[in-house]
Amino acid sequence: MEPFIRLDALVAPLDRANVDTDAIIPKQFLKSIHRSGFGPYLFDAWRYLDRGEPGMDCSKRPRNPDFVLNQPRYQGAQILFVRENFGCGSSREHAPWALLDDGFRALIGPSFADIFYNNCFKNGLLPIVLPAEEVDRLFGECEATPGYRLVIDLPSQTITTPEGRVIAFEIDPFRKECLLNGWDDIGLTLRHADEIRRFEQDYRARHPYYFVEEPAA
Amino acid sequence: MNHKTLYDKLWDAHLVRQEPDGTALIYIDRHLIHEVTSPQAFEGLRLAGRKPWRTGSIVATADHNVPTDPGEAEIRDPISREQVVTLDQNIRAFGALRYFPFHDPRQGIVHVIGPESGATLPGMTVVCGDSHTSTHGAFACLAHGIGTSEVEHVLATQCLIQKKAKNMRVRVDGSLPPGVYAKDVILAIIGRIGTAGGTGHAIEFAGEAIRSLSMEGRMTVCNMAIEAGARVGMVAVDDKTIDYFRDKPLAPKGALWEQAVEYWRTLVSDPAARFDREVLLDASTLKPQVTWGTSPEMVTDIDGRVPDPASFADPVKRDAAERALAYMGLEPGTPISQIRVDQVFIGSCTNSRIEDLRAAAAVVRGRKKAANVKRVLVVPGSGLVKKQAEEEGLHRIFIEAGFEWRDPGCSMCLAMNADRLEPGERCASTSNRNFEGRQGAGGRTHLVSPAMAAAAAIAGRFADVRELLPASV
Numbered sequence: 001m002e003p004f005i006r007l008d009a010l011v012a013p014l015d016r017a018n019v020d021t022d023a024i025i026p027k028q029f030l031k032s033i034h035r036s037g038f039g040p041y042l043f044d045a046w047r048y049l050d051r052g053e054p055g056m057d058c059s060k061r062p063r064n065p066d067f068v069l070n071q072p073r074y075q076g077a078q079i080l081f082v083r084e085n086f087g088c089g090s091s092r093e094h095a096p097w098a099l100l101d102d103g104f105r106a107l108i109g110p111s112f113a114d115i116f117y118n119n120c121f122k123n124g125l126l127p128i129v130l131p132a133e134e135v136d137r138l139f140g141e142c143e144a145t146p147g148y149r150l151v152i153d154l155p156s157q158t159i160t161t162p163e164g165r166v167i168a169f170e171i172d173p174f175r176k177e178c179l180l181n182g183w184d185d186i187g188l189t190l191r192h193a194d195e196i197r198r199f200e201q202d203y204r205a206r207h208p209y210y211f212v213e214e215p216a217a
Numbered sequence: 218m219n220h221k222t223l224y225d226k227l228w229d230a231h232l233v234r235q236e237p238d239g240t241a242l243i244y245i246d247r248h249l250i251h252e253v254t255s256p257q258a259f260e261g262l263r264l265a266g267r268k269p270w271r272t273g274s275i276v277a278t279a280d281h282n283v284p285t286d287p288g289e290a291e292i293r294d295p296i297s298r299e300q301v302v303t304l305d306q307n308i309r310a311f312g313a314l315r316y317f318p319f320h321d322p323r324q325g326i327v328h329v330i331g332p333e334s335g336a337t338l339p340g341m342t343v344v345c346g347d348s349h350t351s352t353h354g355a356f357a358c359l360a361h362g363i364g365t366s367e368v369e370h371v372l373a374t375q376c377l378i379q380k381k382a383k384n385m386r387v388r389v390d391g392s393l394p395p396g397v398y399a400k401d402v403i404l405a406i407i408g409r410i411g412t413a414g415g416t417g418h419a420i421e422f423a424g425e426a427i428r429s430l431s432m433e434g435r436m437t438v439c440n441m442a443i444e445a446g447a448r449v450g451m452v453a454v455d456d457k458t459i460d461y462f463r464d465k466p467l468a469p470k471g472a473l474w475e476q477a478v479e480y481w482r483t484l485v486s487d488p489a490a491r492f493d494r495e496v497l498l499d500a501s502t503l504k505p506q507v508t509w510g511t512s513p514e515m516v517t518d519i520d521g522r523v524p525d526p527a528s529f530a531d532p533v534k535r536d537a538a539e540r541a542l543a544y545m546g547l548e549p550g551t552p553i554s555q556i557r558v559d560q561v562f563i564g565s566c567t568n569s570r571i572e573d574l575r576a577a578a579a580v581v582r583g584r585k586k587a588a589n590v591k592r593v594l595v596v597p598g599s600g601l602v603k604k605q606a607e608e609e610g611l612h613r614i615f616i617e618a619g620f621e622w623r624d625p626g627c628s629m630c631l632a633m634n635a636d637r638l639e640p641g642e643r644c645a646s647t648s649n650r651n652f653e654g655r656q657g658a659g660g661r662t663h664l665v666s667p668a669m670a671a672a673a674a675i676a677g678r679f680a681d682v683r684e685l686l687p688a689s690v
Contacts, residue, residue, distance in 0.1 A: 016536070016540065017536070018413075020650070022652045022654060027631050027632060031253075031297055033256035033299065033303050045653065051658045052658075055296075088446065089348065089443075089652060090347075090631075091347055091350075093346075093364035113446060114446070114448045115348055115364060115443075115448060119366065173238050174236060185378060186369065186373045189242060189370065189376055196233055196376055199234075200244065203231075207477075208469075209338070209474070209476060210340075212468075
């Protein structure tokens with residue numbers, strides 16, 4: 001996983017609540033057995049006027065001029081402003097994969113759905129939760145200011161606006177550490193392999209009925 | 218401290234270690250796997266030179282991509298086929314306790330076959346790369362839907378990294394009126410608390426109305442906990458829970474069974490347990506529910522009307538309602554019962570079990586599909602559900618009414634296979650999500666119970682199933 005330390009990037013605003021993972025990456029693209037290549041199909045049903053299918057050359061597809069991410073001023077954005085309950089619905093990790101593949105590294109919104117939120121951290125995509133009033137204000141600033149950029153600094157847990165306003169954000173210390181170092185969860189957990197093994201033996205002795213058909217190790 | 222909720226008990230029983238900040242490793246008993254969210258996890262294992270920690274915890278099936286048309290012997294779509302073949306190869310290479318591949322007589326939707334095979338047992342931690350894993354909470358399991366990185370993590374370590382959620386109880390008191398089902402209960406709950414109402418919480422569903430539900434009905438309720446924002450939904454163990462597993466193939470037998478039952482009986486919240494949040498509903502006031510928008514919280518009674526977006530005080534909700542009505546092609550104030558449907562879908566991990574098919578058949582018996590309804594799909598949740606329905610003659614009732622009797626799979630719940638809506642088509646669906654494009658690009662989904670879906674198929678529009686039910690039911 002690519003570490004996340006500091007990001008100075010253009011922002012795009014996606015002003016709708018309850019954006020679900022079906023909208024972020026529609027089901028027909030989940031047939032891929034790979035982790036990459038989802039970026040061109042991000043928000044497919046909103047971004048294009050035709051019906052998307054896997055393998056299409058998206059550079060030739062008709063774009064929906066009304067969709068905010070198609071506006072020239074937001075091209076190259078790496079930070080996405082979102083509204084409440086972003087990422088609700090399906091557990092598909094293809095949603096953060098698509099956002100990352102399309103260039104996004106951070107999301108800022110008032111709330112995220114649990115599974116999506118979790119999936120972001122596993123991939124180096126930083127979802128930042130701020131109070132709804134603060135998010136409102138940021139949406140307003142972004143829409144009013146062409147070329148609106150933010151600086152996100154993870155070590156100090158701050159966001160700095162173009163006018164120099166500094167906004168602090170909260171993040172779970174474990175997740176922060178993993179992001180800063182680009183750590184792989186599995187490697188970290190396997191450092192406790194002996195402890196897991198001991199737990200398993202004890203657990204199996206207490207609950208043998210959960211190990212039906214399994215020969216003892 | 219000795220007054221624990223069911224969630225506390227399940228959490229404590231599986232806690233391997235916990236960091237000072239609350240980050241914990243939770244031991245996983247059952248890992249359910251399907252073809253869509255597992256290929257990248259197995260690939261990750263391979264690249265890192267790792268092996269599954271405990272293949273005996275793995276139960277796998279192909280469900281999302283499989284065709285449900287009984288005439289289809291093969292998966293025509295080459296990309297869908299590749300995904301299913303990849304699962305075959307991964308299970309062959311890495312191993313599993315059970316695998317129910319495409320065409321196996323016991324193949325089906327992962328959340329239907331888990332309990333049906335006894336792979337899911339009370340008190341287990343269950344994970345699956347699928348948000349509707351909450352379904353298994355109906356059996357007092359701690360069941361989490363997880364992403365693909367977590368699938369790989371559980372494969373490699375047998376643990377899930379989690380922080381403990383808050384405790385929430387939704388109590389549904391009173392008894393359900395005729396024509397009102399588990400699906401209506403959960404839709405009404407989501408309508409009340411919203412699609413983010415349970416975020417960060419583990420929900421225990423309790424109260425007389427929940428206890429009176431069959432295990433199938435409890436699965437329907439827990440299935441949609443995620444639609445209320447909660448990753449985990451649960452119901453405490455009672456006699457029905459235990460009876461359900463008596464003859465299941467993977468359930469323990471003999472002395473092990475007795476030992477298990479003794480433990481399972483402890484899987485209830487202590488009377489004095491504290492919940493961080495409690496929600497109360499009166500079942501006796503509930504009516505059949507129909508969603509009108511593009512989020513499950515956009516729901517109303519069958520005798521209700523499509524709301525006017527202007528009636529929402531919150532500007533975000535008003536904006537969402539306006540967008541939803543535009544997408545759904547509905548006018549404010551339209552009576553729900555005047556909305557005509559083009560297709561009907563009876564199936565999905567929410568409502569494809571035998572009881573659901575019986576409820577639908579009770580409405581359909583001796584009636585015909587309305588002329589304006591182009592297609593009615595009845596998709597049983599598993600090969601065993603299909604077999605049982607056929608033994609009961611339910612399939613004949615559906616076929617005689619002009620419905621299509623299909624093979625098991627996820628089908629038009631998410632339209633990854635060939636079963637889908639065309640742009641603008643409107644569907645009465647027993648599935649769990651009415652998101653834009655969920656059942657096919659441009660398709661319009663209204664979530665209902667199986668009985669209400671059957672009623673819509675007969676009437677050609679949404680109809681109050683309470684008026685269609687035989688007097689004896």
